Amino acid sequence: MDEMNNQLEVSESAIEVQAIPVEAEICDDPELEWYAEQINLQHQGVIYSVTEALYNAREAGKLLIEAKKKVPHGQWLNWVEAKFEGSARTAQAYIQVSEGWGDIEPLLNAQSSAHLVEAVSISKALKFLRSRKGEPPLSAAEPPKLPPAPPQGSYNCIVIDPPWFYTLRKDDETHRNRIPYEPMTAEQIYSLPVPSLCPEGVLWLWTTNNHIPEAVEAMSRWGFEIKTVLTWVKVSKTAQVAMGTGNWLRGATEHCFLAVRGEVKAFSSLQTLKTETTVLFAERREHSRKPDEFYQIVETLFPGATRLEMFARQVRPGWDAWGDQTDYFDKQIQG
Numbered sequence: 001m002d003e004m005n006n007q008l009e010v011s012e013s014a015i016e017v018q019a020i021p022v023e024a025e026i027c028d029d030p031e032l033e034w035y036a037e038q039i040n041l042q043h044q045g046v047i048y049s050v051t052e053a054l055y056n057a058r059e060a061g062k063l064l065i066e067a068k069k070k071v072p073h074g075q076w077l078n079w080v081e082a083k084f085e086g087s088a089r090t091a092q093a094y095i096q097v098s099e100g101w102g103d104i105e106p107l108l109n110a111q112s113s114a115h116l117v118e119a120v121s122i123s124k125a126l127k128f129l130r131s132r133k134g135e136p137p138l139s140a141a142e143p144p145k146l147p148p149a150p151p152q153g154s155y156n157c158i159v160i161d162p163p164w165f166y167t168l169r170k171d172d173e174t175h176r177n178r179i180p181y182e183p184m185t186a187e188q189i190y191s192l193p194v195p196s197l198c199p200e201g202v203l204w205l206w207t208t209n210n211h212i213p214e215a216v217e218a219m220s221r222w223g224f225e226i227k228t229v230l231t232w233v234k235v236s237k238t239a240q241v242a243m244g245t246g247n248w249l250r251g252a253t254e255h256c257f258l259a260v261r262g263e264v265k266a267f268s269s270l271q272t273l274k275t276e277t278t279v280l281f282a283e284r285r286e287h288s289r290k291p292d293e294f295y296q297i298v299e300t301l302f303p304g305a306t307r308l309e310m311f312a313r314q315v316r317p318g319w320d321a322w323g324d325q326t327d328y329f330d331k332q333i334q335g
Contacts, residue, residue: 027075027079031070038063057094059098155307157201159206161310162205165186190221202260205257226258229257230279231256242284280294280297
């Protein structure tokens with residue numbers, strides 16, 4: 001059973017998950033207690049019945065999706081940690097199986113029950129779903145790549161693109177669980193040493209539409225004052241708006257908050273602000289890759305700054321880069 005648990009438990013975030021404090025608010029709605037009981041029942045079925053693992057995972061995923069709709073906003077991860085007998089990553093895997101069942105079921109129908117365990121598992125099913133999207137597979141058995149030690153020193157300009165945590169919308173282009181790096185919970189992001197890295201200066205914080213509340217909370221906890229928001233409108237190679245998916249509106253934008261800490265002069269006072277606006281039309285490229293034009297704006301508005309990019313996926317001249325994928329795009333930009 002330990003081996004089965006090892007197979008099913010998806011690795012936790014590369015940044016150590018913080019224990020939920022005793023005083024953390026957890027919803028104790030009696031109706032949700034029923035969901036917790038049923039979810040854990042399905043979870044036990046996954047552990048003890050290998051041949052039914054995917055079916056149990058699908059049902060657990062359905063229940064998790066329904067429960068999430070009933071949990072008050074901002075309490076979902078706390079509820080999962082407190083009520084679910086598996087990890088948050090396992091809950092995430094169950095949801096992915098449930099959402100991707102239309103692609104997984106043909107695999108089961110093609111296998112005899114005698115060879116089901118050998119041919120199909122939750123980890124293989126998730127790899128299959130990723131391969132359908134042309135993405136590199138992730139092995140649940142592989143330990144997460146640990147990030148380097150937190151950066152040291154002091155900077156007066158920081159760009160940060162946190163790996164926000166996603167569980168739903170498997171086809172959403174902003175869905176962090178579709179890409180090969182570990183997401184972080186909001187509390188983990190809040191605990192990043194941004195205040196000590198930038199005691200006075202400018203912060204550029206990227207967020208998707210889904211995580212605007214968490215982004216605002218992060219800046220508040222770090223002691224930054226929001227000044228404005230830059231909106232990146234994603235366009236195709238033919239300059240057409242590059243629409244993604246969405247539940248209410250089709251996504252085609254990301255946002256970057258500009259916030260300051262300490263005594264920082266406005267760019268207009270520094271006479272560096274010329275034609276830069278709050279809208280940036282730029283080509284959509286690889287997932288999470290930000291436009292080169294954005295970095296040009298940052299450098300133009302605040303020349304001579306000591307610059308740090310956190311969760312960088314590319315090395316840039318004149319910048320310090322921190323993260324576990326700083327060479328992800330496999331080339332260094334030439335200045």
